[in-house]
Amino acid sequence: xxxxYNYEGKTKxxxxxxxxxxxxxxxxxxxxxxxxxxxxxxxxxxxxITCYKKxxxxxxxxxxxxxxxxxxxxxxxxxxxxxNDSINIIxxxxxxxxxxxxxxxxxxxxxxxxxxxxxxxxxxxxxxxxDVSNYKAKKVKNMQYQVKQIAKEVLKSHVEAKLDPMNSYExxxxxxxxxxxxxLCTESVGEEPNRCVVIKYKEx
Numbered sequence: 001x002x003x004x005y006n007y008e009g010k011t012k013x014x015x016x017x018x019x020x021x022x023x024x025x026x027x028x029x030x031x032x033x034x035x036x037x038x039x040x041x042x043x044x045x046x047x048x049i050t051c052y053k054k055x056x057x058x059x060x061x062x063x064x065x066x067x068x069x070x071x072x073x074x075x076x077x078x079x080x081x082x083x084n085d086s087i088n089i090i091x092x093x094x095x096x097x098x099x100x101x102x103x104x105x106x107x108x109x110x111x112x113x114x115x116x117x118x119x120x121x122x123x124x125x126x127x128x129x130x131d132v133s134n135y136k137a138k139k140v141k142n143m144q145y146q147v148k149q150i151a152k153e154v155l156k157s158h159v160e161a162k163l164d165p166m167n168s169y170e171x172x173x174x175x176x177x178x179x180x181x182x183x184l185c186t187e188s189v190g191e192e193p194n195r196c197v198v199i200k201y202k203e204x
Contacts, residue, residue, distance in 0.1 A: 002060045002121045005051040015047050029054055033124055052122050054082070061089065061128075064117055068110065074098060086127035089114070090134070099132045104139070107132055108167075140173055147174055151184055151199060158201040165194045174199075 005023060009015040012034065020027060031052040036045060058080050069076040076099070079090040091099055100107045111130035118126045131137060150161050163174065171188055174197045178186045187198045 002052055002056050002118075004122075005053075006048070007051070008046050008048040010045070010047065012047050012049075015049050019049060019051050023051070023053070025053065031057065031122060031124055031126065033122070052124075057118065057122075057126065058087070060118070060121065061087065061114060064114060065089075065091070068113075072098070083129075086129050089128065089130045091130070091132045093132075096133050096135070100135050104135065107135065140170070143170060144173065144177055147177055147199075151178060151181055154199050154201050155181070155183060160198055160200040162189075163197045163199065165190070165196045167193075171195070171197050 005019065007015045007019045007022075009018060016027065016032070019030070019032075023030070031054060033050045033052075035048045035050075061080060062078055065076060065078050074093050074095050077092045079092070081088055093099060098106070099110070101109070107130060111128060114130060115126070115128050118124070118128065129136075147163070150163070153159075154161050166174070175186050175188075178184050178199055183202055183204065185200050185202050187200065188195055189198055190196055
């Protein structure tokens with residue numbers, strides 16, 4: 001379990017200062033869940049926070065992956081670091097194809113399990129990005145190359161192109177990439193899990 005630390009006071013500043021002084025940490029070292037409690041007839045409002053140390057969250061993730069490793073009977077090495085307030089987890093093993101699964105399905109399932117477990121522990125939406133030997137990074141790089149080729153065709157023909165269904169992260173990558181083109185725009189259409197991006201030509 002991830003240890004929680006609870007504090008309350010009259011103001012947000014007072015409570016956070018109390019938390020940081022007691023734990024001897026910076027605010028950037030913590031996940032902080034805030035709550036303002038309404039006062040009664042003769043009582044003033046109370047400000048409450050629940051804190052989780054980021055180091056404790058990482059330890060929990062490592063233990064969680066270790067249990068997965070034992071369950072799958074696969075030796076897994078783990079590298080975890082924070083990038084833009086997202087926990088980036090890299091898994092490495094001699095059985096990477098098993099961890100990745102067909103079209104990355106096992107990898108996606110493992111990422112979902114970790115996110116859900118953290119949500120149960122903290123009641124917070126902690127951003128997690130799980131990858132196996134840079135599989136997702138290589139996949140995104142390949143996807144970007146293909147999207148650029150399609151973008152060239154749309155610029156040339158002025159005919160919109162509907163891409164294959166993608167998850168939210170992949171769609172965001174496409175939107176960002178196409179935003180660099182002056183005469184192109186994008187639109188997400190359809191419902192999950194078949195939601196996809198349409199690349200359209202636009203006049204100046």
